[in-house]
Amino acid sequence: MESPAYNFPDVNKILQAADRIKHHINKTPVLTSHSINAAFHCEIYFKCENFQKVGAFKARGATNAIFLLDNSSLVNGVATHSSGNHAQALSWAASLRKAKAFIVMPSNSSKVKVEAVKNYLGTITFCKPTLEAREATLAKVIAETGAIEIHPYNDLRIIAGQATAAKELIEEIPALDILMAPVGGGGLLSGTALSARYFSPKTRVIAAEPEQANDAFLSFTQKKFIPSVNPNTIADGLRTSLGTLTYPIILDNVHQIVTVSEKSIVMAMRFIWERMKILIEPSAAVPFAAILEKKVAVSKMKIGIILSGGNVDLDKLPWITKK
Amino acid sequence: MESPAYNFPDVNKILQAADRIKHHINKTPVLTSHSINAAFHCEIYFKCENFQKVGAFKARGATNAIFLLDNSSLVNGVATHSSGNHAQALSWAASLRKAKAFIVMPSNSSKVKVEAVKNYLGTITFCKPTLEAREATLAKVIAETGAIEIHPYNDLRIIAGQATAAKELIEEIPALDILMAPVGGGGLLSGTALSARYFSPKTRVIAAEPEQANDAFLSFTQKKFIPSVNPNTIADGLRTSLGTLTYPIILDNVHQIVTVSEKSIVMAMRFIWERMKILIEPSAAVPFAAILEKKVAVSKMKIGIILSGGNVDLDKLPWITKK
Numbered sequence: 096m097e098s099p100a101y102n103f104p105d106v107n108k109i110l111q112a113a114d115r116i117k118h119h120i121n122k123t124p125v126l127t128s129h130s131i132n133a134a135f136h137c138e139i140y141f142k143c144e145n146f147q148k149v150g151a152f153k154a155r156g157a158t159n160a161i162f163l164l165d166n167s168s169l170v171n172g173v174a175t176h177s178s179g180n181h182a183q184a185l186s187w188a189a190s191l192r193k194a195k196a197f198i199v200m201p202s203n204s205s206k207v208k209v210e211a212v213k214n215y216l217g218t219i220t221f222c223k224p225t226l227e228a229r230e231a232t233l234a235k236v237i238a239e240t241g242a243i244e245i246h247p248y249n250d251l252r253i254i255a256g257q258a259t260a261a262k263e264l265i266e267e268i269p270a271l272d273i274l275m276a277p278v279g280g281g282g283l284l285s286g287t288a289l290s291a292r293y294f295s296p297k298t299r300v301i302a303a304e305p306e307q308a309n310d311a312f313l314s315f316t317q318k319k320f321i322p323s324v325n326p327n328t329i330a331d332g333l334r335t336s337l338g339t340l341t342y343p344i345i346l347d348n349v350h351q352i353v354t355v356s357e358k359s360i361v362m363a364m365r366f367i368w369e370r371m372k373i374l375i376e377p378s379a380a381v382p383f384a385a386i387l388e389k390k391v392a393v394s395k396m397k398i399g400i401i402l403s404g405g406n407v408d409l410d411k412l413p414w415i416t417k418k
Numbered sequence: 419m420e421s422p423a424y425n426f427p428d429v430n431k432i433l434q435a436a437d438r439i440k441h442h443i444n445k446t447p448v449l450t451s452h453s454i455n456a457a458f459h460c461e462i463y464f465k466c467e468n469f470q471k472v473g474a475f476k477a478r479g480a481t482n483a484i485f486l487l488d489n490s491s492l493v494n495g496v497a498t499h500s501s502g503n504h505a506q507a508l509s510w511a512a513s514l515r516k517a518k519a520f521i522v523m524p525s526n527s528s529k530v531k532v533e534a535v536k537n538y539l540g541t542i543t544f545c546k547p548t549l550e551a552r553e554a555t556l557a558k559v560i561a562e563t564g565a566i567e568i569h570p571y572n573d574l575r576i577i578a579g580q581a582t583a584a585k586e587l588i589e590e591i592p593a594l595d596i597l598m599a600p601v602g603g604g605g606l607l608s609g610t611a612l613s614a615r616y617f618s619p620k621t622r623v624i625a626a627e628p629e630q631a632n633d634a635f636l637s638f639t640q641k642k643f644i645p646s647v648n649p650n651t652i653a654d655g656l657r658t659s660l661g662t663l664t665y666p667i668i669l670d671n672v673h674q675i676v677t678v679s680e681k682s683i684v685m686a687m688r689f690i691w692e693r694m695k696i697l698i699e700p701s702a703a704v705p706f707a708a709i710l711e712k713k714v715a716v717s718k719m720k721i722g723i724i725l726s727g728g729n730v731d732l733d734k735l736p737w738i739t740k741k
Contacts, residue, residue, distance in 0.1 A: 124447065126469075145695045146449075365732060372468045372728035374695040405695035409688060415738055 145405025468728025572661030
């Protein structure tokens with residue numbers, strides 16, 4: 096899964112990634128809420144990756160990876176397994192180069208996500224909803240097509256791309272006391288932590304994770320890699336375990352990982368919808384949920400939060416129970 | 419209902435209003451959607467008054483009216499009848515001057531809106547849900563308190579305040595071919611049309627209205643004032659009829675009024691939520707619904723749309739049927 100041609104995301108790799116993708120992605124806005132700041136006695140700066148291409152930060156990493164490939168490498172397309180935003184992002188980014196994207200999706204993927212991948216012209220192969228089936232099916236697709244695998248997070252090109260969100264936020268809002276991101280596979284978090292280290296070294300990086308998918312919390316606090324087993328959380332982007340590349344970057348560069356309840360995630364999501372009038376997906380609400388739960392001391396602090404995405408199924412909102 | 423001390427909103431009145439309110443309201447962002455523009459072969463610039471204070475453009479007019487009053491005039495507070503965004507806006511704007519706001523609300527107002535007015539420290543008097551009861555109750559409240567009435571739309575100070583939204587949009591995006599706003603009582607529309615006349619005279623102003631509350635359409639096309647009678651539309655901000663002050667300004671300065679179905683309003687609302695990741699209320703979706711219905715020819719045009727507000731009851735979304 097490593098990318099031998101692309102080395103560790105040092106400061107130059109992140110600067111190059113930002114330059115490489117800038118004409119393709121959105122420089123997303125940073126929003127604040129007077130009422131939220133007044134309620135928590137702090138300044139929170141929300142980096143709105145829900146307004147990013149394909150509705151999530153994943154467009155950054157996918158674009159960086161795709162544009163690092165030359166035309167001859169792209170001739171057979173790219174491939175991944177994903178039921179979520181990376182599937183859309185890779186399909187979209189591949190289309191920018193007129194390359195094919197082969198997406199392995201579990202058969203229980205939501206209709207909305209399947210339609211989104213089709214909309215970006217991805218070629219879908221369905222498989223059983225297990226990690227084994229996903230990996231086996233992807234191997235088969237790659238064998239048949241000759242496509243190049245672009246892993247959702249355990250790829251240094253992806254990490255460098257995701258790092259550009261925090262870089263933009265730090266450039267726009269200097270001297271943050273705290274920078275928060277959610278953690279699933281760790282692509283966004285490791286990139287965020289590296290950008291903080293390079294561009295704002297006094298900023299504390301705090302990750303937030305659902306209690307019910309707390310592999311990163313356990314791996315971080317126990318200093319040994321502990322994958323999650325069939326985690327069940329509404330934050331569907333955060334069900335994956337850390338990777339062999341993201342885990343050591345997180346161990347070295349993140350200051351703290353906190354966990355939050357499912358109830359807090361839904362409360363935080365709804366709170367941001369109501370107060371800020373923006374759509375965010377459950378995964379994006381996880382850092383703010385940590386503030387609601389007082390897991391992070393924010394009083395008088397200047398806090399950046401990466402709102403990771405806004406792709407929600409509007410027919411199934413967690414606070415509305417259809418009977 | 420006229421404001422004798424405040425004359426017709428000429429260009430100076432609008433410039434003064436903009437200057438008067440600028441430190442209190444948000445200069446709201448203008449957003450675009452690549453996918454919407456590609457789908458309709460045009461450039462649409464959405465002026466996001468859903469991000470305005472209290473979640474709607476109404477904060478502009480209310481602030482202008484409140485700050486035009488001296489301290490002695492404010493000593494007994496201000497009053498209005500409104501079940502919607504003006505109630506919140508007036509309560510909020512009054513609180514900026516530490517003045518009281520007396521709000522007459524129909525007894526069937528949604529809990530969300532009642533809570534919002536209370537949140538901004540408005541004093542609520544409930545009445546029967548008829549126009550007669552609202553006006554009679556307001557007269558009683560004013561007689562008892564000595565508060566000054568600030569009408570939601572039929573007030574030249576309110577119109578000048580609402581005009582500042584279009585003024586900001588025109589300054590940020592010059593040379594619009596078309597400028598669209600929804601029409602209910604006509605405060606936003608008359609202000610929008612005046613700003614277009616003064617600051618962008620080549621721009622065509624097109625209003626959109628629900629078919630089921632089409633008093634402005636009828637009054638405009640038949641050139642005689644025709645009020646709506648118990649209109650029933652999901653666009654709850656647009657159920658009111660034009661006023662004696664807004665109607666003549668609209669007749670003189672608006673180029674076209676089109677109507678849209680309830681189904682289109684819901685489709686337009688959901689479309690904007692999904693594509694742009696922002697919350698807008700049904701009334702705000704009405705101009706875009708007219709584009710969906712092809713009631714306005716937009717191909718190759720540069721179009722501004724005032725998204726009037728984002729106050730929705732998240733427990734009751736029109737595309738989710740609770741059984």
